[in-house]
């Protein structure tokens with residue numbers, strides 16, 4: 240029996256094939272509140288919305304309060320820090336997300352940052368582009384090896400372990416990881432060792448953050464943590480900007496404690512034009528592209544759409560986030 244048509248608010252652009260799947264079964268409003276001309280339509284759709292799908296906009300308590308009919312929100316992201324989790328749990332609103340389909344792509348991006356910072360790829364490619372390659376480069380422009388270096392991974396879930404596989408199995412790097420419990424990752428046996436955060440920071444040549452943003456991780460990397468890192472170490476953030484105290488990161492770079500930082504994410508996005516991180520000579524900054532390939536963004540949209548349709552049909556979606564847990 241076909242399900243009754245419901246009201247769906249799409250708050251971020253969806254590929255046409257996914258939008259069609261939703262529109263065949265339900266009444267759809269497309270309104271991205273980040274676009275100035277669409278905010279009013281978004282606000283107008285909230286009172287009747289039964290399902291929502293989108294990303295990159297905070298669905299906070301104020302938004303939820305204006306959506307009394309809402310039963311499911313499907314996020315086109317694995318991170319759920321944009322959602323008022325406790326309020327969704329209280330109201331029994333399902334939260335779906337996109338774990339797994341973006342793991343390998345995001346790990347590729349993070350490993351690209353490891354390579355780019357260690358071997359100074361962006362800086363030296365720009366030197367060539369700017370006509371500065373007029374003689375053989377000297378030691379002042381040498382990078383540092385990646386293979387064989389110790390990598391410390393803070394947060395050892397899907398993406399953290401995918402980074403570890405690249406590092407250990409591809410580049411012969413010993414892996415330290417900080418996690419709340421020992422990882423079940425047989426392919427990394429003999430390659431990866433659990434460590435306290437302090438031990439990991441003190442012993443790693445390259446530190447990579449792959450934690451979710453939560454109350455427990457907000458601002459986790461501050462002056463104390465950067466101060467514990469090896470002089471000349473490299474710091475990579477492929478998770479969420481707010482896990483890092485950016486002033487402390489800049490200070491560690493300027494003092495020379497850190498050799499370089501590779502950042503895909505920032506406390507404020509897009510990165511403000513006047514942020515010192517934008518132009519710092521030893522920062523490689525990317526515009527939050529962890530999962531941004533054609534294949535992966537299609538897969539994320541398809542999974543989020545499937546979950547939304549399953550939830551609206553009264554089925555249990557495959558990728559539901561447990562809003563009752565404090566964090567991932």
Ligand SMILES: NC(=O)c1ccc[n+]([C@@H]2O[C@H](COP(=O)([O-])OP(=O)(O)OC[C@H]3O[C@@H](n4cnc5c(N)ncnc54)[C@H](O)[C@@H]3O)[C@@H](O)[C@H]2O)c1
Pocket residue numbers: 317318319338339341342345393394395396397398399417418419449450451452453455456477478479503504527528529530566567
């Ligand atoms: N840069 C990007 O474009 C991009 C892409 C995908 C995901 N992300 C971010 O990466 C995060 C991780 O994604 P995932 O799929 O690997 O999630 P995941 O849930 O598989 O892994 C997160 C791990 O961190 C652990 N963790 C949580 N809080 C912790 C704490 N306080 N101390 C130690 N460990 C803790 C969890 O137990 C889990 O093992 C997402 O939440 C998202 O914010 C960023």
Ligand SMILES: O=C(O)[C@H](O)CO
Pocket residue numbers: 294315316317318319341529530
């Ligand atoms: O959490 C995620 O899925 C990525 O950051 C993309 O938004």
